[in-house]
Amino acid sequence: MKAVKIPEATITRLSMYSRLLEWLDRRGVITVSSSDIAEGVGVSPAQVRKDLAYFGEFGTRGVGYNVKDLLHYTMKILGLTHPWPMALAGAGNLGTALCTHHGFRDRGFSIVGVFDNDLTKIGKRIGDIMVHPLEDMPEAIHSLGIKIGIIAVPPRGAQEVADIMLKNNIAAILNFAPIALNIPDNVLVRNVDLSVKLEVLTFNLKYRGSVAGEPD
Amino acid sequence: MKAVKIPEATITRLSMYSRLLEWLDRRGVITVSSSDIAEGVGVSPAQVRKDLAYFGEFGTRGVGYNVKDLLHYTMKILGLTHPWPMALAGAGNLGTALCTHHGFRDRGFSIVGVFDNDLTKIGKRIGDIMVHPLEDMPEAIHSLGIKIGIIAVPPRGAQEVADIMLKNNIAAILNFAPIALNIPDNVLVRNVDLSVKLEVLTFNLKYRGSVAGEPD
Numbered sequence: 001m002k003a004v005k006i007p008e009a010t011i012t013r014l015s016m017y018s019r020l021l022e023w024l025d026r027r028g029v030i031t032v033s034s035s036d037i038a039e040g041v042g043v044s045p046a047q048v049r050k051d052l053a054y055f056g057e058f059g060t061r062g063v064g065y066n067v068k069d070l071l072h073y074t075m076k077i078l079g080l081t082h083p084w085p086m087a088l089a090g091a092g093n094l095g096t097a098l099c100t101h102h103g104f105r106d107r108g109f110s111i112v113g114v115f116d117n118d119l120t121k122i123g124k125r126i127g128d129i130m131v132h133p134l135e136d137m138p139e140a141i142h143s144l145g146i147k148i149g150i151i152a153v154p155p156r157g158a159q160e161v162a163d164i165m166l167k168n169n170i171a172a173i174l175n176f177a178p179i180a181l182n183i184p185d186n187v188l189v190r191n192v193d194l195s196v197k198l199e200v201l202t203f204n205l206k207y208r209g210s211v212a213g214e215p216d
Numbered sequence: 217m218k219a220v221k222i223p224e225a226t227i228t229r230l231s232m233y234s235r236l237l238e239w240l241d242r243r244g245v246i247t248v249s250s251s252d253i254a255e256g257v258g259v260s261p262a263q264v265r266k267d268l269a270y271f272g273e274f275g276t277r278g279v280g281y282n283v284k285d286l287l288h289y290t291m292k293i294l295g296l297t298h299p300w301p302m303a304l305a306g307a308g309n310l311g312t313a314l315c316t317h318h319g320f321r322d323r324g325f326s327i328v329g330v331f332d333n334d335l336t337k338i339g340k341r342i343g344d345i346m347v348h349p350l351e352d353m354p355e356a357i358h359s360l361g362i363k364i365g366i367i368a369v370p371p372r373g374a375q376e377v378a379d380i381m382l383k384n385n386i387a388a389i390l391n392f393a394p395i396a397l398n399i400p401d402n403v404l405v406r407n408v409d410l411s412v413k414l415e416v417l418t419f420n421l422k423y424r425g426s427v428a429g430e431p432d
Binding site for chain 1: 224227228230232234235239256257258293294295296300308310312313316317318320323325363364370371387388390394395396406408409410415416417419420421422
C-alpha cells in the first residue's frame with residue numbers, strides 16, 4: 001500500500017466494486033473489464049482504473065481482471081478477510097432491519113449482540129439473537145471482542161449509547177441517528193443519514209441536468 | 217443558479233448543512249459562522265464556504281450567516297420548499313423503519329402509500345398508513361401525484377418493483393435493495409447501501425491514518 005492519502009470516495013467505490021465482483025463470482029463469471037465494472041456500479045471506466053491504481057497493478061491489458069483475484073484483493077484492502085463482530089444498540093424497526101440485512105453477513109459483518117433499554121424489547125429474539133439490556137453491552141463488547149458499534153436508537157438516546165461504546169473502547173461507530181455525535185478523534189465514526197440521498201434526488205428533480213453525474 | 221456543474225458531494229453536504237441549520241433554528245440560534253457549520257457537520261470551514269459559493273453570496277464577513285435565511289436558501293436549493301409525497305414498496309422491518317423515520321417528515325418528505333405483495337402484511341397499518349397490495353401502486357402514484365419511489369423489498373423483488381414504478385412515470389427512485397437496478401437514464405436513482413459505510417470503517421480500522429479525512 002502506498003503512503004498516499006486515499007480519498008474516502010475511492011474507498012466507497014471500492015466497496016461497491018467488491019460487492020459487484022462477489023455477485024459476478026457467484027454467477028461463475030471469470031473475467032471482467034473496467035467498463036463492465038464501471039457499468040455495474042455507475043461510474044466511468046477511467047474512474048475504476050484510477051481507483052484501483054491506488055492499490056497496485058491489477059488486470060491485463062486487453063483481457064481485463066480475473067474476478068476471483070480482484071474480489072480477493074478488494075476484500076483484503078477493505079479489511080474483510082476476517083470477520084467483524086458488531087454490537088447493535090436499538091432493537092426497533094431499523095435495528096431489526098439491520099439484524100436481518102443480507103448485505104452484512106455476506107461481507108463478513110455479523111451482529112453478535114443487540115441491546116435496548118426498552119423493557120418491551122428486552123428478551124425478545126431477532127433472528128437468533130436475544131435483545132439484552134443496554135447495561136449488558138460493556139461485558140459483551142469485551143467478551144466477544146467487538147470493535148464496531150452500530151447506533152440505531154432514537155436521536156435523544158444516541159449520545160448516551162455512544163458514550164457507553166466509547167467507555168468500552170469501541171474503535172468505530174456506524175450511526176443511524178440523525179444527530180451529530182460527540183466522538184473523540186481517535187474513534188472512527190460514520191453517519192448514515194437516510195434522508196440525505198432523498199435531498200440529492202429532489203435537488204436533481206428541481207435542477208435536472210445541472211449536477212455532475214456521480215452516482216454515490 | 218449558475219450554469220456550472222455542481223458536484224454531487226456538494227449537494228450531499230448542502231443537505232447536511234441544511235439539517236444542522238434547522239436544528240440551530242429550532243433552538244433559537246440567530247447567526248452562525250462557517251466554522252460553526254463546519255464543526256457541526258465535520259468538514260473544513262473552507263469547504264462550507266466553497267459549497268455555498270456555488271449558489272450565490274451568503275453571509276456577512278465577520279458576522280456570519282443568518283440561520284433562518286440560510287436555512288431557507290438551502291431548503292429552496294434542495295427543492296424542499298414544497299412537499300414530496302412518496303410511495304414505499306416493502307412493508308418489512310426496513311420499510312416500517314422508513315415510515316416512522318423522523319428525519320423524513322421534518323424535511324418535507326411524506327410516505328403516502330405503502331405497498332407489498334406479502335399477504336401477511338397487506339391490510340396492516342404502519343403509523344397511519346395501511347399497507348396495500350403492489351397492484352394498487354400505479355393508481356396511487358397517479359392519484360396522489362407521487363414522483364419519488366422508495367424500494368425496500370428484498371433484492372430478488374427489487375427490479376419488478378422498479379419496473380412498476382418506471383411504467384407509471386416515477387421520476388426518482390431511492391433504492392435500499394443491495395443490487396444494481398436497470399433504470400433508464402431519464403429516471404433518477406440513488407442507492408443506499410447499508411454496508412458501504414461499514415466497509416469504509418473496516419478499511420480505516422485496518423489502515424488507520426492513510427485515508428484523507430472526509431467524513432461523508
